[in-house]
Amino acid sequence: MDTSENAQKIRSGLRPPQVRAAATAPPSTAATYLQEMSDSQHNARAQMTGTRTGIPQKRTHAGSISIPEPKRKTLAEQAGEPLRSGIPPPGAGLPRPAMGVRGASIAALHSTSAATTSRRAPPGSFAKSVGPGTRPPISSRAPMPSRAPTSMGFSTNTRPRGNTRTRPATAMANREVEDQPAQVDQKKGMNVSHSSQHLRNKKSQSAIPQQPGASHTRQASRDISGLNKRFEDLSLGGQPNHHVSAGGQVVSKQQKQQKQPLSQQSQSDVQTERTTPSKVHQEAAARCNPLGPANSQGTPAPAPTTPPQINRFNMACAEISTLLRSCSKKLFSPPKSCSPTKLSFLTKDSNVTSFTGWDVDGRLNEFESQFKVMKEAFEGTMTDRKTLEEAIDLAKNRASDLEQEKQRLVGENNQLQSQLDLQRQENSSLQQEKQSIGLQMEAELRAHKYELEDKQRGHKYEMDELRRGFKGEIDELKREQREALEAMERHYRVELADEQAHRSKEMQELRTKLGAEQQDMSLEMLKKEREVQEMRSHLEGLTLDLDREQTIKGTLQQQIAEMSTTNMSLEDRMRGLRAKIDFLESDNKQQSDSFASMEARLQEALGVAEEARQKLIKEETERRVLFNKYQELKGNIRVMCRVRPVLGPAEGDEAKIAFPDVKMSSQIDVTGMEEKSSLGAISRKVLPFEFDRVFEPSVHNEEVFGEISQLVQSALDGYNVCIFCYGQTGSGKTYTMSSADGMIPRATHMIYDTITKLQEKSWTYTMEGSFVEVYNEELHDLLTPGRETKKLEIRHDDARKQTAVLNCKTVALDSPGSVETMLKQAQSNRSVAATKANERSSRSHSVFILKLVGSNAATHERCEGTLNLVDLAGSERLKHSQAEGDRMRETQNINKSLACLGDVIEALGRGSGHVPYRNSKLTHLLQYSLGGNSKTLMFVMVSPLEAHLKETITSLRFATKVHNTHIGTAKSTKKLGRATTPESSAGR
Ligand SMILES: Nc1ncnc2c1ncn2[C@@H]1O[C@H](COP(=O)(O)OP(=O)(O)OP(=O)(O)O)[C@@H](O)[C@H]1O
Numbered sequence: 001m002d003t004s005e006n007a008q009k010i011r012s013g014l015r016p017p018q019v020r021a022a023a024t025a026p027p028s029t030a031a032t033y034l035q036e037m038s039d040s041q042h043n044a045r046a047q048m049t050g051t052r053t054g055i056p057q058k059r060t061h062a063g064s065i066s067i068p069e070p071k072r073k074t075l076a077e078q079a080g081e082p083l084r085s086g087i088p089p090p091g092a093g094l095p096r097p098a099m100g101v102r103g104a105s106i107a108a109l110h111s112t113s114a115a116t117t118s119r120r121a122p123p124g125s126f127a128k129s130v131g132p133g134t135r136p137p138i139s140s141r142a143p144m145p146s147r148a149p150t151s152m153g154f155s156t157n158t159r160p161r162g163n164t165r166t167r168p169a170t171a172m173a174n175r176e177v178e179d180q181p182a183q184v185d186q187k188k189g190m191n192v193s194h195s196s197q198h199l200r201n202k203k204s205q206s207a208i209p210q211q212p213g214a215s216h217t218r219q220a221s222r223d224i225s226g227l228n229k230r231f232e233d234l235s236l237g238g239q240p241n242h243h244v245s246a247g248g249q250v251v252s253k254q255q256k257q258q259k260q261p262l263s264q265q266s267q268s269d270v271q272t273e274r275t276t277p278s279k280v281h282q283e284a285a286a287r288c289n290p291l292g293p294a295n296s297q298g299t300p301a302p303a304p305t306t307p308p309q310i311n312r313f314n315m316a317c318a319e320i321s322t323l324l325r326s327c328s329k330k331l332f333s334p335p336k337s338c339s340p341t342k343l344s345f346l347t348k349d350s351n352v353t354s355f356t357g358w359d360v361d362g363r364l365n366e367f368e369s370q371f372k373v374m375k376e377a378f379e380g381t382m383t384d385r386k387t388l389e390e391a392i393d394l395a396k397n398r399a400s401d402l403e404q405e406k407q408r409l410v411g412e413n414n415q416l417q418s419q420l421d422l423q424r425q426e427n428s429s430l431q432q433e434k435q436s437i438g439l440q441m442e443a444e445l446r447a448h449k450y451e452l453e454d455k456q457r458g459h460k461y462e463m464d465e466l467r468r469g470f471k472g473e474i475d476e477l478k479r480e481q482r483e484a485l486e487a488m489e490r491h492y493r494v495e496l497a498d499e500q501a502h503r504s505k506e507m508q509e510l511r512t513k514l515g516a517e518q519q520d521m522s523l524e525m526l527k528k529e530r531e532v533q534e535m536r537s538h539l540e541g542l543t544l545d546l547d548r549e550q551t552i553k554g555t556l557q558q559q560i561a562e563m564s565t566t567n568m569s570l571e572d573r574m575r576g577l578r579a580k581i582d583f584l585e586s587d588n589k590q591q592s593d594s595f596a597s598m599e600a601r602l603q604e605a606l607g608v609a610e611e612a613r614q615k616l617i618k619e620e621t622e623r624r625v626l627f628n629k630y631q632e633l634k635g636n637i638r639v640m641c642r643v644r645p646v647l648g649p650a651e652g653d654e655a656k657i658a659f660p661d662v663k664m665s666s667q668i669d670v671t672g673m674e675e676k677s678s679l680g681a682i683s684r685k686v687l688p689f690e691f692d693r694v695f696e697p698s699v700h701n702e703e704v705f706g707e708i709s710q711l712v713q714s715a716l717d718g719y720n721v722c723i724f725c726y727g728q729t730g731s732g733k734t735y736t737m738s739s740a741d742g743m744i745p746r747a748t749h750m751i752y753d754t755i756t757k758l759q760e761k762s763w764t765y766t767m768e769g770s771f772v773e774v775y776n777e778e779l780h781d782l783l784t785p786g787r788e789t790k791k792l793e794i795r796h797d798d799a800r801k802q803t804a805v806l807n808c809k810t811v812a813l814d815s816p817g818s819v820e821t822m823l824k825q826a827q828s829n830r831s832v833a834a835t836k837a838n839e840r841s842s843r844s845h846s847v848f849i850l851k852l853v854g855s856n857a858a859t860h861e862r863c864e865g866t867l868n869l870v871d872l873a874g875s876e877r878l879k880h881s882q883a884e885g886d887r888m889r890e891t892q893n894i895n896k897s898l899a900c901l902g903d904v905i906e907a908l909g910r911g912s913g914h915v916p917y918r919n920s921k922l923t924h925l926l927q928y929s930l931g932g933n934s935k936t937l938m939f940v941m942v943s944p945l946e947a948h949l950k951e952t953i954t955s956l957r958f959a960t961k962v963h964n965t966h967i968g969t970a971k972s973t974k975k976l977g978r979a980t981t982p983e984s985s986a987g988r
Pocket residue numbers: 643644645647697699727728729730731732733734735736841842873874
């Protein structure tokens with residue numbers, strides 16, 4: 001065996017022999033023993049590892065095996081296997097990183113050597129210790145008398161059953177005692193503590209069997225233990241951060257963290273150094289040299305707090321210790337018989353005949369080479385020891401400082417511990433107090449709970465008592481309430497019945513009253529209907545009477561004509577008779593007879609004529625009565641409307657005025673102003689107005705007068721008649737009233753005609769006219785020039801129901817031409833008065849007063865009537881006045897007079913006892929022509945222009961208000977000389 005092979009074995013886990021043992025024991029014998037012990041140990045450990053755990057092994061350390069161990073072959077089986085020479089190449093089992101031995105624990109080294117030499121070795125390794133040949137007899141293996149018959153029996157010692165002491169004292173036992181904790185620690189991944197190492201040393205010492213060379217072994221063990229102890233003390237004293245493993249190897253904290261890879265690295269280093277044994281010395285020198293190149297070779301640097309020389313020294317010591325331990329184990333191993341060299345493990349299949357025996361020389365040479373290497377390393381280490389003593393001293397000083405710090409900390413710790421004890425005592429007292437309070441509270445809670453339950457029971461009992469008590473009271477109250485309700489119900493039923501009876505009685509009374517009222521109303525209705533029927537029948541009778549009278553009149557006129565004819569014939573006969581008388585005078589007797597007959601006939605004719613005249617007068621009286629009644633039936637106040645024509649295009653647009661009532665001509669529809677609704681739509685309403693007669697623009701004054709001629713006749717018959725023309729300026733009032741063919745001339749002409757005709761009936765009339773103006777509530781005589789006029793005063797004759805104006809000129813209208821003269825004079829005077837105002841006619845009321853006084857010589861009747869033809873001021877001044885001074889006064893007076901006229905008409909319509917005639921000059925002047933026996937006609941004049949539409953509507957509304965007024969029945973002012981009135985005449 002060469003040097004490299006020895007070095008390889010040293011790094012693979014073979015322990016260097018103990019120095020003392022190596023020095024004392026014979027080299028050959030010691031080498032043989034060591035080699036045999038090592039092989040046996042490897043075999044036994046391999047078997048032990050595989051059989052003891054029985055679980056899949058994993059490599060937790062450099063020497064651990066992580067793969068399942070194959071089934072252990074028996075020695076007999078291994079003996080039959082072919083011999084395999086040499087140690088398996090490194091890394092044949094598991095790959096191992098290349099690492100140095102530094103930092104690897106001794107246990108790891110042990111495991112590594114066991115794994116590499118025994119467990120991982122091929123069966124041929126057993127041949128090195130056992131040999132492939134025939135196994136020597138057991139007696140030849142005297143050094144292991146107490147060993148188990150087979151290696152399997154060794155596995156029982158590996159179990160922690162405490163039978164290691166009873167195991168036969170063999171080198172295997174010693175190895176077992178040393179390796180087992182290390183292996184366990186390796187499996188746990190822990191470092192072996194100082195005490196455990198010390199204990200193992202003791203165990204190993206106690207486990208050494210009494211065998212030859214035991215004293216040397218014990219001495220060597222003590223030396224190694226002492227050396228380890230010194231190294232460990234050195235490590236502990238100089239490096240607090242380092243621990244000593246089971247083999248005395250120093251492991252830093254950083255190395256702990258890198259334990260696994262370091263272990264693997266150490267394995268790799270061992271494998272590497274097998275091939276280069278010369279590096280051992282170099283490494284040892286490097287380890288001893290603090291400034292050596294060890295760190296530069298990738299070795300993990302020690303902790304910064306540890307001097308590098310100390311680390312290297314510790315590692316070198318650990319390596320030395322490892323080597324010494326290996327040697328000592330070899331020394332301690334019991335002597336064995338020579339192991340067969342280069343033989344396979346002995347198995348049942350082994351060919352025992354080929355066993356060649358034990359190679360003692362080879363093993364001895366190997367041991368010697370190892371010893372030399374170890375000696376050299378030891379010498380180098382010892383040299384380094386001296387170099388590192390100073391570092392050790394420093395470490396000791398550091399240890400002393402740390403010891404002082406430790407003492408201080410211990411003191412503080414004791415102080416804190418005492419405080420902690422006090423706190424604990426206090427805490428315990430508080431806990432006790434808490435417990436006592438808790439108990440007290442529980443007791444109080446229980447007491448309170450019991451008290452509460454007692455009170456609840458008491459309250460429940462009281463509640464039951466109260467409930468029972470109240471139940472009776474409630475029943476009593478319910479009964480009383482029920483009785484009260486029943487009493488109230490009876491009472492209210494009685495009241496309800498009374499109320500119903502009372503209401504029924506009232507209903508009955510109301511029904512009776514209502515029936516009576518209905519009957520009264522029915523009777524009233526019947527009475528009214530009868531009155532209407534009577535009126536109608538009376539009207540019909542009057543109409544028939546009128547027709548009859550007219551017929552009679554015609555007949556009488558015819559009779560008169562006939563009588564006139566007869567009279568003429570009679571006169572002719574008289575003339576003939578006179579001629580005949582004359583003839584008879586000549587013929588006396590004959591003539592006398594003819595004369596007498598003729599006289600008789602004449603007297604008869606005169607009697608008939610007188611009778612006819614009397615009848616005619618009587619019929620005229622009856623006609624007046626009937627005519628007045630007819631006028632009364634038509635109404636004492638009438639309203640007629642007249643629309644003037646458009647004079648030309650210069651006047652502007654024409655308003656939309658319609659006359660829908662073609663037959664009666666009593667309605668006028670005026671399309672009103674544009675109105676804008678809330679939605680913005682523009683519309684115009686059609687406003688209908690109804691009057692007694694409506695005259696279209698095409699109607700002339702002649703036709704208009706035909707309607708008022710009856711009123712003129714009434715005036716001739718002795719009634720007061722008032723005809724107004726109301727309307728805005730330019731509507732045709734003056735045209736209607738005072739124009740050449742207006743109402744005034746036509747009335748006068750009619751009156752003249754009528755008077756002439758009435759003369760036949762013994763009626764003679766006197767007609768006087770006056771023309772006044774009401775301006776600013778003052779009367780002005782239009783027939784008197786302005787400078788000559790006097791203040792006019794109104795005098796009323798209540799007896800005659802006539803009005804006289806003092807200082808007013810009255811013109812006797814004895815001819816038709818006198819009326820035109822009067823009208824022209826009035827117009828002339830009005831123009832003179834209007835010198836300061838161009839529109840005087842529009843701002844004053846003109847009143848033409850025509851008094852008619854008639855007398856009937858035949859009947860001695862007398863009648864006095866007044867015809868008032870009034871041209872009112874323009875009505876538009878009512879609202880549009882913005883005048884000042886005189887104009888404003890004019891306007892105010894016009895408004896006042898027109899308002900008073902409306903008030904008077906309204907009062908007359910209501911039948912009020914007081915009629916405000918005196919509120920204005922106009923109404924005061926016309927007092928006896930408005931109401932009473934008077935007859936009133938109002939013409940509302942309407943302009944056809946769109947521009948005057950608003951005033952037109954206003955005028956029409958005013959006229960409608962007047963039209964709805966009914967004035968009492970007119971009475972004739974006729975005074976007969978014999979107190980004959982038309983009514984009395986009619987009655988007759
Ligand atoms: N029915 C008609 N036919 C023809 N022309 C008429 C008619 N009515 C009125 N006129 C003419 O219209 C004009 C105004 O008429 P008139 O003067 O009568 O109005 P008025 O209201 O009486 O005036 P004022 O109020 O100023 O006295 C006159 O020129 C008149 O000739």
